[in-house]
Amino acid sequence: MKHISQKHTARVTRHHRIRMMVKGTAARPRLAVFRSLTSISGQIIDDETGRTLVALSDATLKLKGTKTEKAMAVGKALAEKALAANISTIVFDRGGFSYHGRVKALADGAREGGLKF
Numbered sequence: 544m545k546h547i548s549q550k551h552t553a554r555v556t557r558h559h560r561i562r563m564m565v566k567g568t569a570a571r572p573r574l575a576v577f578r579s580l581t582s583i584s585g586q587i588i589d590d591e592t593g594r595t596l597v598a599l600s601d602a603t604l605k606l607k608g609t610k611t612e613k614a615m616a617v618g619k620a621l622a623e624k625a626l627a628a629n630i631s632t633i634v635f636d637r638g639g640f641s642y643h644g645r646v647k648a649l650a651d652g653a654r655e656g657g658l659k660f
Contacts, residue, residue: 618652
């Protein structure tokens with residue numbers, strides 16, 4: 544159990560270090576990614592006002608397929624919702640997770656959906 548807590552602490556520390564540099568504004572909000580063991584979610588956040596503009600998770604979409612395919616679909620759907628809300632450019636916040644696998648798939652899906660970052 545101690546190993547899991549150390550891994551979590553290390554990820555949170557990385558996330559804080561990243562958040563010191565990555566800020567979302569009204570012109571370029573932040574796409575924050577959270578990856579759990581079973582699902583992945585993304586939120587587009589305006590840090591100046593502290594508001595979540597768009598949020599989506601693979602649990603809400605009820606998708607079939609592998610976790611990576613679900614992450615790609617979440618990225619595309621998130622991009623569609625963002626474009627509908629007149630958001631075209633964002634800042635990517637990987638949340639302390641490695642830019643690899645499902646996190647990368649979500650980012651690629653968002654790019655395919657039309658977001659620029």
